[in-house]
Amino acid sequence: MTFKLAASPHTHNRRTTQQVMRWVYLALIPGVLIQTYFFGFGVYVQILLALVTAWLSEAAVMHLRNRPVRHAWQDHTAIVTAVLLAIAIPALAPWWIIVIGTLFAIVVVKHIYGGVGQNLFNPAMAGYVLLLISFPVQLTSWPLPTELAQLPLPFADTLSIIFTGFTQAGHSLEQLRIGVDGITMATPLDSLRHDLSQSLTLSESLAKPIFGSLGGIGWAWVNVGFLLGGLILLKQRIISWHIPGGVLVGLLVPAAIYWLFNPDQAITPLLHALSGATMLGAFFIATDPVTAATSNKGRWVFGLLIGGLIFVIRTWGGYPDAVAFAVLLANMTVPVIDKYTQPIAYGHGGRP
Amino acid sequence: MSQTTSVYKELAWQGLWKNNAGLVQLLGLCPLLAVTSNITNGLGLGLATLLVLIGSNITVSLIRKYVPNEIRIPVFVMVIATFVTVVQLLINAYLFTLYQALGIFIPLIVTNCLIIGRAEAYASKNSWHHSAFDGLMMGLGFTLVLVILGGIREILGNGTLFDGADLLLGDWATSLRIDVFSVDYPLLLAILPPGAFIVMGFIIAGKNWLDNYRAARAKQPQKQVTRARVTAQ
Amino acid sequence: MIVTSMQRNGFILAAFALIATLLVVGISKLTEGPIARQQEQELLRVLNQIILPELHDNDLYQSCTLVQHPELGQGKRRAYRAQRDGKPTAIAVEVTAPNGYSGAIHLLVAVHTDGTVAGVRTLAHQETPGLGDKIELRVSDWITNFNGQRVNDADDPRWAVKRYGGMFDQFTGATITPQAVVQAVKRAVLVVTTQQQHWHAAPANCYSQHSEVTP
Amino acid sequence: MSIATKEIEAGRIWDFPGGIHPPEHKHRSNQTPIAQLSLAETFVIPIKQHTGAPGDIIVAVGDHVVGGQPLTDAGLNNGLPVHAPTSGTITAIGPGRIAHPSGLPDTVITLTADGRDEQVTMPPITDFHERGRSELLDRIKQAGIAGLGGAGFPTAQKFALQRPLDYLIINGVECEPYITADDRLMREHAQTIIDGIEILLHLAGCQKAMLAIEANKPEAIAQFESLLPHHPAISLRVVPVKYPSGGEKQLIQLVTGRQVPSRGLPLDVGLVVQNVGTAYAVARAVLAGEPLIQRVVTVTGDHVERPGNYWVRIGTPVAELLHQCGFNPGPQQRVIMGGPMMGFTLPDLTVPVVKITNCILVPSYAELPPPAAEMNCIRCGACADVCPAQLLPQQLQWLAKAKDYDGLEKQNLFDCIECGACAFVCPSEIPLVHYYRKAKAEVRQLAREKMKSEVARERFEARQIRLEREKQERLERHRRAAEARKKAQAEAVAKGADDPQDAIQAAIARAKARKAAQAAAAAAKQSDDESNV
Amino acid sequence: MGDYLLLLVATVLVNNFVLVKFLGLCPFMGVSNKLETAIGMSAATTFVLTLASVCSYLVNQYLLVPFGLTALQTLTFILVIAVVVQFTEMVVHKTSPTLYRLLGIYLPLITTNCAVLGVALLNINEQHNFIQSIVYGFGAAVGFSLVLILFSALRERLAAADVPVPFKGAAVAMVTAGLMSLAFMGFSGLVAVA
Amino acid sequence: MSLITALIILGVLALIFGIILGFAAVRFHVESDPIVEQIDALLPQTQCGQCGYPGCRPYAEAIANGEEINKCPPGGETTIKNLSELLGVEAKPLDAAHGAESVKKVAVIREDECIGCTKCIQACPVDAILGAAKHMHTVIAHECTGCDLCVEPCPVDCIDMVPVPVRPDNWQWDLQQIPIRVVE
Numbered sequence A: 001m002t003f004k005l006a007a008s009p010h011t012h013n014r015r016t017t018q019q020v021m022r023w024v025y026l027a028l029i030p031g032v033l034i035q036t037y038f039f040g041f042g043v044y045v046q047i048l049l050a051l052v053t054a055w056l057s058e059a060a061v062m063h064l065r066n067r068p069v070r071h072a073w074q075d076h077t078a079i080v081t082a083v084l085l086a087i088a089i090p091a092l093a094p095w096w097i098i099v100i101g102t103l104f105a106i107v108v109v110k111h112i113y114g115g116v117g118q119n120l121f122n123p124a125m126a127g128y129v130l131l132l133i134s135f136p137v138q139l140t141s142w143p144l145p146t147e148l149a150q151l152p153l154p155f156a157d158t159l160s161i162i163f164t165g166f167t168q169a170g171h172s173l174e175q176l177r178i179g180v181d182g183i184t185m186a187t188p189l190d191s192l193r194h195d196l197s198q199s200l201t202l203s204e205s206l207a208k209p210i211f212g213s214l215g216g217i218g219w220a221w222v223n224v225g226f227l228l229g230g231l232i233l234l235k236q237r238i239i240s241w242h243i244p245g246g247v248l249v250g251l252l253v254p255a256a257i258y259w260l261f262n263p264d265q266a267i268t269p270l271l272h273a274l275s276g277a278t279m280l281g282a283f284f285i286a287t288d289p290v291t292a293a294t295s296n297k298g299r300w301v302f303g304l305l306i307g308g309l310i311f312v313i314r315t316w317g318g319y320p321d322a323v324a325f326a327v328l329l330a331n332m333t334v335p336v337i338d339k340y341t342q343p344i345a346y347g348h349g350g351r352p
Numbered sequence B: 001m002s003q004t005t006s007v008y009k010e011l012a013w014q015g016l017w018k019n020n021a022g023l024v025q026l027l028g029l030c031p032l033l034a035v036t037s038n039i040t041n042g043l044g045l046g047l048a049t050l051l052v053l054i055g056s057n058i059t060v061s062l063i064r065k066y067v068p069n070e071i072r073i074p075v076f077v078m079v080i081a082t083f084v085t086v087v088q089l090l091i092n093a094y095l096f097t098l099y100q101a102l103g104i105f106i107p108l109i110v111t112n113c114l115i116i117g118r119a120e121a122y123a124s125k126n127s128w129h130h131s132a133f134d135g136l137m138m139g140l141g142f143t144l145v146l147v148i149l150g151g152i153r154e155i156l157g158n159g160t161l162f163d164g165a166d167l168l169l170g171d172w173a174t175s176l177r178i179d180v181f182s183v184d185y186p187l188l189l190a191i192l193p194p195g196a197f198i199v200m201g202f203i204i205a206g207k208n209w210l211d212n213y214r215a216a217r218a219k220q221p222q223k224q225v226t227r228a229r230v231t232a233q
Numbered sequence C: 001m002i003v004t005s006m007q008r009n010g011f012i013l014a015a016f017a018l019i020a021t022l023l024v025v026g027i028s029k030l031t032e033g034p035i036a037r038q039q040e041q042e043l044l045r046v047l048n049q050i051i052l053p054e055l056h057d058n059d060l061y062q063s064c065t066l067v068q069h070p071e072l073g074q075g076k077r078r079a080y081r082a083q084r085d086g087k088p089t090a091i092a093v094e095v096t097a098p099n100g101y102s103g104a105i106h107l108l109v110a111v112h113t114d115g116t117v118a119g120v121r122t123l124a125h126q127e128t129p130g131l132g133d134k135i136e137l138r139v140s141d142w143i144t145n146f147n148g149q150r151v152n153d154a155d156d157p158r159w160a161v162k163r164y165g166g167m168f169d170q171f172t173g174a175t176i177t178p179q180a181v182v183q184a185v186k187r188a189v190l191v192v193t194t195q196q197q198h199w200h201a202a203p204a205n206c207y208s209q210h211s212e213v214t215p
Numbered sequence D: 001m002s003i004a005t006k007e008i009e010a011g012r013i014w015d016f017p018g019g020i021h022p023p024e025h026k027h028r029s030n031q032t033p034i035a036q037l038s039l040a041e042t043f044v045i046p047i048k049q050h051t052g053a054p055g056d057i058i059v060a061v062g063d064h065v066v067g068g069q070p071l072t073d074a075g076l077n078n079g080l081p082v083h084a085p086t087s088g089t090i091t092a093i094g095p096g097r098i099a100h101p102s103g104l105p106d107t108v109i110t111l112t113a114d115g116r117d118e119q120v121t122m123p124p125i126t127d128f129h130e131r132g133r134s135e136l137l138d139r140i141k142q143a144g145i146a147g148l149g150g151a152g153f154p155t156a157q158k159f160a161l162q163r164p165l166d167y168l169i170i171n172g173v174e175c176e177p178y179i180t181a182d183d184r185l186m187r188e189h190a191q192t193i194i195d196g197i198e199i200l201l202h203l204a205g206c207q208k209a210m211l212a213i214e215a216n217k218p219e220a221i222a223q224f225e226s227l228l229p230h231h232p233a234i235s236l237r238v239v240p241v242k243y244p245s246g247g248e249k250q251l252i253q254l255v256t257g258r259q260v261p262s263r264g265l266p267l268d269v270g271l272v273v274q275n276v277g278t279a280y281a282v283a284r285a286v287l288a289g290e291p292l293i294q295r296v297v298t299v300t301g302d303h304v305e306r307p308g309n310y311w312v313r314i315g316t317p318v319a320e321l322l323h324q325c326g327f328n329p330g331p332q333q334r335v336i337m338g339g340p341m342m343g344f345t346l347p348d349l350t351v352p353v354v355k356i357t358n359c360i361l362v363p364s365y366a367e368l369p370p371p372a373a374e375m376n377c378i379r380c381g382a383c384a385d386v387c388p389a390q391l392l393p394q395q396l397q398w399l400a401k402a403k404d405y406d407g408l409e410k411q412n413l414f415d416c417i418e419c420g421a422c423a424f425v426c427p428s429e430i431p432l433v434h435y436y437r438k439a440k441a442e443v444r445q446l447a448r449e450k451m452k453s454e455v456a457r458e459r460f461e462a463r464q465i466r467l468e469r470e471k472q473e474r475l476e477r478h479r480r481a482a483e484a485r486k487k488a489q490a491e492a493v494a495k496g497a498d499d500p501q502d503a504i505q506a507a508i509a510r511a512k513a514r515k516a517a518q519a520a521a522a523a524a525k526q527s528d529d530e531s532n533v
Numbered sequence E: 001m002g003d004y005l006l007l008l009v010a011t012v013l014v015n016n017f018v019l020v021k022f023l024g025l026c027p028f029m030g031v032s033n034k035l036e037t038a039i040g041m042s043a044a045t046t047f048v049l050t051l052a053s054v055c056s057y058l059v060n061q062y063l064l065v066p067f068g069l070t071a072l073q074t075l076t077f078i079l080v081i082a083v084v085v086q087f088t089e090m091v092v093h094k095t096s097p098t099l100y101r102l103l104g105i106y107l108p109l110i111t112t113n114c115a116v117l118g119v120a121l122l123n124i125n126e127q128h129n130f131i132q133s134i135v136y137g138f139g140a141a142v143g144f145s146l147v148l149i150l151f152s153a154l155r156e157r158l159a160a161a162d163v164p165v166p167f168k169g170a171a172v173a174m175v176t177a178g179l180m181s182l183a184f185m186g187f188s189g190l191v192a193v194a
Numbered sequence F: 001m002s003l004i005t006a007l008i009i010l011g012v013l014a015l016i017f018g019i020i021l022g023f024a025a026v027r028f029h030v031e032s033d034p035i036v037e038q039i040d041a042l043l044p045q046t047q048c049g050q051c052g053y054p055g056c057r058p059y060a061e062a063i064a065n066g067e068e069i070n071k072c073p074p075g076g077e078t079t080i081k082n083l084s085e086l087l088g089v090e091a092k093p094l095d096a097a098h099g100a101e102s103v104k105k106v107a108v109i110r111e112d113e114c115i116g117c118t119k120c121i122q123a124c125p126v127d128a129i130l131g132a133a134k135h136m137h138t139v140i141a142h143e144c145t146g147c148d149l150c151v152e153p154c155p156v157d158c159i160d161m162v163p164v165p166v167r168p169d170n171w172q173w174d175l176q177q178i179p180i181r182v183v184e
């Protein structure tokens, strides 16, 4: 009689990569729902476009590399990448924006490195930065939160504007973005940064209609949604608290200090926490295990670095929201962080 | 005679493809990546490099016997610097617009690693005519890469080809300009620094792919190297 | 041994240095003329674009004088004075917009004696190709929008891009560059209108101290 | 007494990083007392069942032996004898399957039992307190005792070095799922184990022993709690339930807070660790003179009808053991020697039970499904979180794949205790431990090759020098010999003697013919230049 | 003081020599296979770059400018640099074999690193004074070292990655450099450099 | 710019530099590089000559002079990798023209066929064959490097190259290509 040979251990606790990824995109749901509520059905359309592109491009890469095409979708990581990229770009951006971004993320940033687990940079964020740099106009043209919009935007119009650039009635995106005061409205962070650089004070800037009591209308709640999702991930032990903790501390502590010294000229910590992609970044993006540091100490350093970079770029840099850049910059340092935060192995003089 | 032709053939093969300065040796990358936002710039820099390369190779080959080892590098770089300055002055005098386009990179050809690299690796060991040919082929291979890279980046980032060729080649070249496509929003990234790196990565990969493909196709019987005997048989 | 090595190396290196120097200096002498001509032509080309031929009968290139004014940027600037029948008609002056998107933008601004803009050209800049480079005439004719405009006073609100309530178009996605240019041109116009008499009277002194190779 | 020592004395339990909590499955086999397995017909006794060199075989095929009779000599260094498990005839000595994951053969002695089960023992030593260390150590060695806890290190040798020791630690943790051999042994033979510990304490020359038991064995704990008050030198330590708290290094950390230095020994921090089974075996060897010919083995898993613990003679083929316990193999059956975390699968059932076999596990497919296809590591860090050695398993795995041996050393590959915790939690189901084992084997192989190439170089250079010298000598000799030979030849031919070269010529001719045939055959495929040799 | 700090930050991050200014790319690609060698190269480059900055400033300020020989700048600078490098190499080789093992093989490479001449020329272009020249040279070197070290650590991680065959080696390294450069664009506009 | 000043200044500068370098060249002169030793230490010392050089050391010298590092089949991938790290050059795949990396082998003489001609002894670079003229020869297995140089000279063809046997203690844990396979 012969038997099967296998390596020990012969047992396994069955939480597979698919399950991990499934938790991630399930945890995104609260945030996405809120985002849809404020910015319209465009969010869904973008997600759908991203998923289709991601799937097709993964399949194509697998085919080109003579690998079984069905492997492409197996681990569900592409879903996470696609969804994250889709919710990072403005809901009404033209269809080719998300297609180019996803293609770049999946093909160049992920598969040139050999696919899942081997990429050095966060695919979704690299895709986002590519878009931001190449198409700054489209990437900063966020639709107005529903409450402020002058024109209603039913689903058919959403589709029409994403695919043709105009609503059925012939309004362009630019026209849709005209707010109550008759000028195009920027996102809260953008507007703040601009105003502050024009020597307006914080309170003057906050008087604009895009701000509510918590922060930018819509944006604050979207952030709360993602915070909720992040807590679910923490609870499920999909992510450890070190990275999100590091990001928030690295962003909010300097922000608070800076604000204490320049109360008129600086964004408040609360605004920092609840605008832009702060929460999405802290809980879903910075935590991408593949491109983050691995030891707990390393995760702390990594998170702090991201938070600090977000603060620096938001405050002095050329871009209103800096999560993507901060994440990519921190990705670059991961091998070095890993190297210098390696835990002291048993028997090498560390104290228990 | 046949032997010399084969030397030239080998040099051409090495310079243009097998050991291409830009794609394989990864030399001269700085100007290569920096100025290739369009074909015209690429071509211009390529030709300038070509000129300097031939000149420096010949000179280095001629003087190689008279230079002691310890001052080899200073002498070589000086020779190259002289050539560059001369070429720079000539371009400045007769191709002023190109001079503006290539800017700071003309003086930097001096330390273009390709040039000192060839001086060290080839010209300092070979006769002047072989060195000259080596310079020509390496330079052409380098120019080829510059042009391809410039072309791809120009198409992606600008939607055109040979935009501004008149600056380099004279007014007749205006007609060379091709509008490949025209969209309102070209892929700006391609002409920014990251695009340069990424497109270059794809070109290198393309070359590797071609090589692999040809190797797989060819599968010619492997030549066998005779074993040396260490001991008596 | 040390001494021979030192002597040998020293002499060989020196010999090569001498030959190299000889070559460089020789060629630079040879090309001196053409290069100067090139530069002159380039400038003239630009000058002649913005100061129409009927406005002057003097040699614009030679009429250059060095001027200095904080509003124009640090250091000495060149000003070219156009005269017709001995009467001043216009001045073209170099000005730097220090606040471009990626650094300083160097401009040449020509102003008629009556204060209207004769023309503006970009001499050098590092703005992003495709975004900020529309200030080049080669890329876009935006820069000609200045022609004929005048500045009413230092607070003239029209001298800004449209987004800030002015009269000049911004480029989609790049407001910083045009705004910087607009402001620089405005400053130049203001300076020229106040200083022009003074400048017209100044001696032509641009190219005397700059001749590079003296035999 | 330093603070740390005070804390140890006070019974403080430290913690070690990482660790996992796999399902225990212990109840299945620990409900019934240890049963005696009936004798098998044939026994297969590998001559090497411990860490170290095998002893010299001192029996021959056809010899009749009785149970307890040594079959090999202890040899000089770290050899250890093996004993006949029962009386019978030696029927074969030669290569055979051994209990090793490779399934490769090694020298085994096959014994056909005669069913009479005659035994010999050595004279009991009851007054061990009065005996010298060396005498006791020799007894333990002659009894063939190797650690029964896993590594099979000769027990006597652990005490051979006379270094001052602080504590003797007795490992009754048994943290691996399914296995209950030590648990049952502790419940049923607590007193013998205590005797064994007393002997070991005497040998170790230290004052205190600590017996560590995992908290999930209340009966065993109760047994000792009632007995230990009479033995003040031995104290009980109940350690939390966590795998791998039974690992030597982890246990040391748990009960003393100390860490064994990398590549060092427990001895370096003044400790020695022994398994409870070893203590039992020592007690039997000293007090009753019994050599190590049987041990407790847990037989468990879905596919065995009568799970439980059995006294099994060493050398019993696994087939026999399973047969007696009611084995009904399922599809894709695996038979694991050891537990689910550290055990290895057996290639077939002729493999015998050896001194370190503590468990035979025959799981059903559903019980321990084989690993799914390996996926790429997503660097989730779960493995690093559970690694008790504080390594970075995913990093090690990358480096192992890249064959970056320097990197592996820097990442302390050799500090990995192969506990399998990392692979247990890995969501990508990477057989991490396997990579490490392979890499470790490769590193060792490289080291061997390096040494070999050093030797080769020396030999080559020596040869070159010799050749040079010989050449000089030959030139000289030739000149002189040439004349002598000429003369001799002339004389021989004159006598008409047979040419002694004939036999050789014939052999050469044969070879040539064969070569020609080969060449022809080769030429059919591809022309070669065999003929010009 | 603050100005110098700003200049330093700007040179290291915003106008990073390698990723933004495209200088010193060949050693960036060539000696980034291993972290250790990258660290060696960084140390060597920092030393030479700062020294070259100083020497070229002195030569320019006290020889070339006073005698009106600015047309010979390139020639002179390159000579100075080559000699400085060669001399350093010889001295290190003799005096410290360990240091030589670390730096030695990179020193000759540095002569041909265009960042060195770049620094010398840019210093003049931007009319830096003596201290600014030192800061600029040092900053450029730190920027170079920073990205080189990060890059080589990234490349070490690539060693075991299942990169598609045509992309193995230089190609994927180029793409990585591209993505690094993409990330560095985040710094643009950080410090307004006139 | 005066030609004369230019010539003087640069000439003097270069003269001084040259003198400095000439001084340094002698003052800081270092004896030959130990690089050959280092390379040699990485080669497998099989002395088989497959690289085209008579022995490992000559090949090491050749590498130090710029020869390719991928010509030693016995060393295979590992040696190439080590060399590439030592020399800071790119690792290339083994040059197939020199043969392929194969399993480690050891020579075995079929002793009953051996005629004792001593030809193999002469061929063995590491003296791994024992025997006297006209007596049966044997290979000292643990000294044999597996170079197979003794195979050709044997007139009766009685030397076989057999793979080094795998024993439990040098086994490479390669039983299992994951996933599991059935072993007979």
Ligand SMILES: Cc1cc2nc3c(=O)[nH]c(=O)nc-3n(C[C@H](O)[C@H](O)[C@H](O)COP(=O)(O)O)c2cc1C
Residues within 6 Å of the ligand: A132, A133, A134, A136, A140, C101, C102, C127, C128, C129, C131, C132, C133, C170, C171, C172, C173, C174, C175, C176, C177, C178
């Ligand atoms: C890669 C890149 C290059 C840019 N280049 C320029 C530029 O050259 N000029 C400019 O004014 N703005 C430039 N911008 C700035 C942005 O487009 C910025 O959002 C804009 O200037 C703000 O103006 P807005 O109010 O029109 O959006 C650039 C942005 C990016 C991402």
Ligand SMILES: Cc1cc2nc3c(=O)[nH]c(=O)nc-3n(C[C@H](O)[C@H](O)[C@H](O)COP(=O)(O)O)c2cc1C
Residues within 6 Å of the ligand: D051, D147, D149, D150, D151, D152, D153, D157, D158, D159, D161, D247, D248, D249, D265, D266, D267, D272, D273
């Ligand atoms: C090569 C080797 C030498 C050892 N030498 C000693 C020793 O001198 N003294 C000792 O107490 N233990 C010694 N040991 C035993 C170890 O400390 C340890 O108890 C044994 O490896 C079993 O541990 P494990 O089952 O956790 O692997 C040695 C082990 C090995 C493998």
Ligand SMILES: Cc1cc2nc3c(=O)[nH]c(=O)nc-3n(C[C@H](O)[C@H](O)[C@H](O)COP(=O)(O)O)c2cc1C
Residues within 6 Å of the ligand: D146, D147, D148, D149, D150, D151, D152, D153, D171, D172, D173, D174, D175, D176, D244, D245, D246, D247, D248, D249, D273, D274, D275, D276, D278, D342, D417, D418, D419
């Ligand atoms: C991960 C791991 C878990 C172990 N678990 C136990 C255990 O539960 N009980 C035990 O006695 N030995 C266990 N061992 C073996 C011990 O490390 C050590 O070898 C043994 O206690 C030494 O005693 P011995 O020489 O008497 O066998 C384990 C080893 C490892 C590596």
Ligand SMILES: Cc1cc2nc3c(=O)[nH]c(=O)nc-3n(C[C@H](O)[C@H](O)[C@H](O)CO)c2cc1C
Residues within 6 Å of the ligand: A020, A021, A024, A077, A078, A080, A081, A082, A084, A110, A115, A116, A117, A118, A119, A121, A122, A123, A124, A125, A238, A239, A284, A285, A286, A287, A288, A289, A290, A291, D378
């Ligand atoms: C907690 C978590 C966060 C993730 N975040 C990202 C992300 O920000 N961007 C992304 O492309 N993929 C993300 N992924 C998916 C996956 O790790 C990623 O696609 C890999 O980088 C692909 O190799 C995430 C996965 C997990 C489990």
Ligand code: SF4
Residues within 6 Å of the ligand: D376, D377, D378, D379, D380, D381, D382, D383, D384, D393, D394, D397, D422, D425, D426, D427, D428, D429, D430, D432
């Ligand atoms: S647990 Fe597995 S997937 Fe996660 S980091 Fe470790 S090896 Fe990678």
Ligand code: SF4
Residues within 6 Å of the ligand: D383, D386, D387, D388, D389, D390, D391, D392, D393, D415, D416, D417, D418, D419, D420, D421, D422, D423, D432, D433
């Ligand atoms: S097997 Fe090794 S690496 Fe994995 S958890 Fe155990 S000690 Fe750590």
Ligand code: SF4
Residues within 6 Å of the ligand: F043, F044, F045, F046, F047, F048, F049, F050, F051, F052, F053, F054, F055, F056, F057, F059, F071, F072, F073, F074, F075
């Ligand atoms: S091929 Fe390798 S082992 Fe054989 S002689 Fe050459 S270097 Fe030595």
Ligand code: SF4
Residues within 6 Å of the ligand: F106, F107, F123, F124, F125, F126, F127, F128, F129, F139, F143, F144, F145, F146, F147, F148, F149, F150, F151
């Ligand atoms: S015995 Fe044969 S194979 Fe072995 S080393 Fe000697 S010559 Fe080589």
Ligand code: FES
Residues within 6 Å of the ligand: B027, B028, B029, B030, B031, B111, B112, B113, B114, E023, E024, E025, E026, E027, E112, E113, E114, E115
């Ligand atoms: S060209 Fe710049 S370093 Fe090579």
